[in-house]
Amino acid sequence: MRRKTKMIHGGLVGDPQTGAVSTPIYQVSTYKQDGIGNHKGFEYSRTGNPTRHALEELIKDLEEGTAGFAFGSGMAAITAVMMLFNSGDHVILTDDVYGGTYRVMTKVLNRLGIDSTFVDTSNLATIESEIRENTRAIFIETPTNPLLKITDIEGAAKIAKEHNLLTIVDNTFSTPYWQTPLTLGADIVLHSATKYIGGHSDVVAGLVVVNSKELARDLHFVQNSTGGVLGPQDSWLLIRGIRTLGIRMEEHEQNTAKIVNFLSAHPAVKKVYYPGLESHPNHDIAKKQASGFGGMVSFDVGSAEKAEKLLTSVKYFTLAESLGAVESLISLPAKMTHASIPTERRAELGITDGLVRISVGVEDAEDLIEDLAQALK
Ligand SMILES: *Cc1c(COP(=O)(O)O)cnc(C)c1O
Numbered sequence: 001m002r003r004k005t006k007m008i009h010g011g012l013v014g015d016p017q018t019g020a021v022s023t024p025i026y027q028v029s030t031y032k033q034d035g036i037g038n039h040k041g042f043e044y045s046r047t048g049n050p051t052r053h054a055l056e057e058l059i060k061d062l063e064e065g066t067a068g069f070a071f072g073s074g075m076a077a078i079t080a081v082m083m084l085f086n087s088g089d090h091v092i093l094t095d096d097v098y099g100g101t102y103r104v105m106t107k108v109l110n111r112l113g114i115d116s117t118f119v120d121t122s123n124l125a126t127i128e129s130e131i132r133e134n135t136r137a138i139f140i141e142t143p144t145n146p147l148l149k150i151t152d153i154e155g156a157a158k159i160a161k162e163h164n165l166l167t168i169v170d171n172t173f174s175t176p177y178w179q180t181p182l183t184l185g186a187d188i189v190l191h192s193a194t195k196y197i198g199g200h201s202d203v204v205a206g207l208v209v210v211n212s213k214e215l216a217r218d219l220h221f222v223q224n225s226t227g228g229v230l231g232p233q234d235s236w237l238l239i240r241g242i243r244t245l246g247i248r249m250e251e252h253e254q255n256t257a258k259i260v261n262f263l264s265a266h267p268a269v270k271k272v273y274y275p276g277l278e279s280h281p282n283h284d285i286a287k288k289q290a291s292g293f294g295g296m297v298s299f300d301v302g303s304a305e306k307a308e309k310l311l312t313s314v315k316y317f318t319l320a321e322s323l324g325a326v327e328s329l330i331s332l333p334a335k336m337t338h339a340s341i342p343t344e345r346r347a348e349l350g351i352t353d354g355l356v357r358i359s360v361g362v363e364d365a366e367d368l369i370e371d372l373a374q375a376l377k
Contacts, residue, residue: 003177004246011058011239023054025236047224051232055207055239059197062176062242063189065209067216069223070235074172074192075100076228077206079109081168081188083222084215085136087113092130093139094121096147096349098170098192099340101139121151122282124159131163140186141170143286145323146298146333146357147350148273150282153289157185172196172324177249178292182211188219195324196295199241199248203234248326248362252295255365259358262369263299268306268376270354273298295360296323298333301376304353307332311356313375316367323359328368331357 001009014021026049031042042048052070060068071077078101085091093105095118105116119126121140138160142151157167168188169181175196181189191197193205210216223229230238260274275286276293286293301307310330311319317330321337331337334346334353341351360368 006062007177007242007244007246010061012054023051023236023239025232026050027232045232046227046229049229049232049235051239052230052235055230055235058239058242059176059191059207060209062180063171063182063209064176064180065182065189065211066213067210067220069208069210069219070193070230070238071206071208071223071228072230072234073204073228074098074190074194074206075104077190077192077208078170079104080219080222080226080228081190081208082109082114083226084166084218085114088115088134089113089136090115090117090132090134091137091139092116092121092127092135093118094141094144094149094151095119096144096149096351097139097141098145098172099338101141101170103340120149121156122149124152124155127156128159131159131165135163135165137166137168139168139170141172143173143275143294143296145173145296146273146338146355148275148280148296148298150275150280150286152282152285153179153181153184153186157187160187161185173294173296174290174292175245175249177245178294179290182209184289187211187215193238193241194322196249196252197241197245197324198238199245199325200237201322201325201327203237203241205230205234205238207238249292249295251362252360253292255362255368256293256295256297256360258365259360259368259372260297262372263297266373266376268301270300270302296357297360298355298357300352300354301356302354304332304334307354307356310375314371316363316371317358323357325359326362328361328363329359333357 029045033039056068140151160167167186169186171189172192191207193207263269263272274297317328320329
């Protein structure tokens with residue numbers, strides 16, 4: 001099955017009992033048993049729900065893994081994955097990881113004894129130098145947010161295997177349409193499905209896919225024990241979103257290429273961050289491991305005043321956090337998505353006050369470019 005076909009025909013399609021072509025929303029908490037323990041595969045909806053199950057089967061197929069899991073948010077998914085570890089364990093993470101991931105590791109999971117180190121994983125040698133006796137996993141986000149740094153997934157997974165560590169990849173920016181980390185050697189891939197997978201700014205959700213029966217058993221145990229599951233209505237919305245993921249990603253990609261060309265040539269733009277640019281330091285790796293570069297672009301306009309003027313002058317780019325939806329969004333990472341990262345740390349990472357991030361939607365590229373042109377003026 002090719003990629004767009006898989007979006008439509010992957011997982012469990014429709015309802016065999018009625019012939020309904022979309023999976024019904026099973027708005028139900030419990031299931032009748034014909035005798036004690038004698039049920040049709042579902043007992044209680046925290047443990048399993050047919051609509052959520054259809055979504056979990058679909059994401060499993062898209063990421064080419066062993067089992068899929070749906071959670072109430074991307075952060076619930078990340079937290080559940082971290083619950084695979086024990087007090088005293090250590091995890092290495094990408095330095096400009098999503099702000100919420102940084103926060104949960106350094107303000108919540110640290111209290112439970114899970115230790116973390118943040119390194120520039122785009123440089124494989126720095127990963128290896130941070131491995132300790134108690135290190136259990138390497139957590140990679142690629143491309144990153146908002147600097148669009150790229151980590152070599154295959155290279156990192158190789159280092160992880162040599163040291164008996166798990167490789168975990170946050171694949172939110174690429175989606176399985178462009179990048180399938182499990183096929184590159186990763187053990188666990190996860191998503192904020194709130195972004196491209198949902199695609200319409202109308203649901204908050206998280207997805208995880210694992211590559212082994214053991215990890216599937218352990219993560220299902222955590223999911224059922226801690227209970228951060230996705231409800232049936234939101235599971236259905238994600239299934240619907242995934243049906244058009246392929247065509248949306250193609251459109252995001254084409255629009256983004258045009259906008260990147262425009263921004264790169266604009267005198268008011270100091271620097272453009274996009275893995276599709278040949279000048280991007282890891283452009284070759286991006287090209288090797290993903291079949292598209294995605295719809296996220298960051299660019300520096302030099303100062304906070306200029307950035308704020310731009311943000312309030314655009315009309316098709318909505319000033320909002322989040323990304324990956326049909327409508328174009330614009331944000332100022334230093335004051336919005338990355339505000340939970342301390343100022344000194346932001347400076348270290350290069351997230352300047354003049355850095356603007358856009359999530360390119362699926363409007364006409366010409367309208368988006370005209371809008372940016374008038375706002376930059
Ligand atoms: C948004 C996001 C998250 C968190 O997901 P939520 O659905 O907001 O909880 C994690 N990782 C990345 C890369 C994100 O963009």
